[in-house]
Amino acid sequence: MGTQNFSDRNCIEDRRYQKFYAGQVAHAYGFTPCVVKVNNRMFFEHEKEVEFLLKYKHENIIALLGYCNEDQGIIVYENVSKGRLSKYLMDMDPSITWMKRLKISIGVAKGCAFLHTSGVEMHGIEDIGLVINSILLDGDWNAKICPYSQSLLDEHPYDDAYNKLEYFRLYLSKRQGIIYSLGVILLKMLGGRPRHRWDSDPNVNIDNKMLFPGTKEPISQQSVITFENIAMRCLQEATEASEVVRQLEKALEFQVSFHNFLQKVTNHQDLNVIIIFRGVLNKKYHTITDC
Structure with missing residues (x-):
């Protein structure tokens, strides 16, 4: 599985009863990155997870690449690098x-x-x-x-x-x-x-900094x-x-409409459009629909 025999150098997460390792699965065309989980206890849960992943397959459910039921419960997942x-x-x-x-x-x-x-x-x-x-x-x-x-x-x-x-x-x-x-x-x-x-009043200005500290992204109020x-x-x-x-x-x-609207206004050289846009923002409307 390319974990270098579960070397600490390949350990990407050490939890209470589980360890996750970065690994590789060998196949005919080379190697595919993967994540390997080792259960240190609760083998029954390991069996239930394997049964679940074998039965329920979907693009937004992690894919099972392999597993081992001997000694420790080992599960090999698709790569989730982030x-x-x-x-x-x-x-x-x-x-x-x-x-x-x-x-x-x-x-x-x-x-x-x-x-x-x-x-x-x-x-x-x-x-x-x-x-x-x-x-x-x-x-x-x-x-x-x-x-x-x-x-x-x-x-x-x-x-x-x-x-x-x-x-x-x-x-x-x-x-x-x-x-x-x-x-x-x-x-x-x-x-x-x-x-x-805020209730649902579209005229109330949402404080994006309070919702998402550190964000610099303009956020559509209707989206939120x-x-x-x-x-x-x-x-x-x-x-x-x-x-x-x-x-x-x-x-x-x-959010996409709001982003596209901002891009068009930012790139537009017509002063009248910019003045109108600024006037809308001063009224605390934040979406193209409001405009």
């Missing part, structure tokens, strides 16, 4: 722009929609671990759901009152189903908290509102997974 999504959110990495967050969220929602229509919830999802830390990213920022990849305690060690609440909220999300869990993930993508004080509304619907009412995907794609369309 690692866990949670790291970028926790570090407030400005490279994960709103546009990327939208595309990643759509990928996660499509994976969840596939699971939701495949009967996973009939068998219970308590052990799958569908939380923000189970979302991995490949080299093109495509989301890959990686079930059983960590425990809630790994994501939110409850060493204070806040993390205790987070722990029980995430535990509840696992018990209530895939769509509820997806809503929790979407709120994490939005900055971890709902937009209570559409995104948050569907996230909250996932938590509050029965919502079809396909509708979640549609609303997230609509949020992406708003």
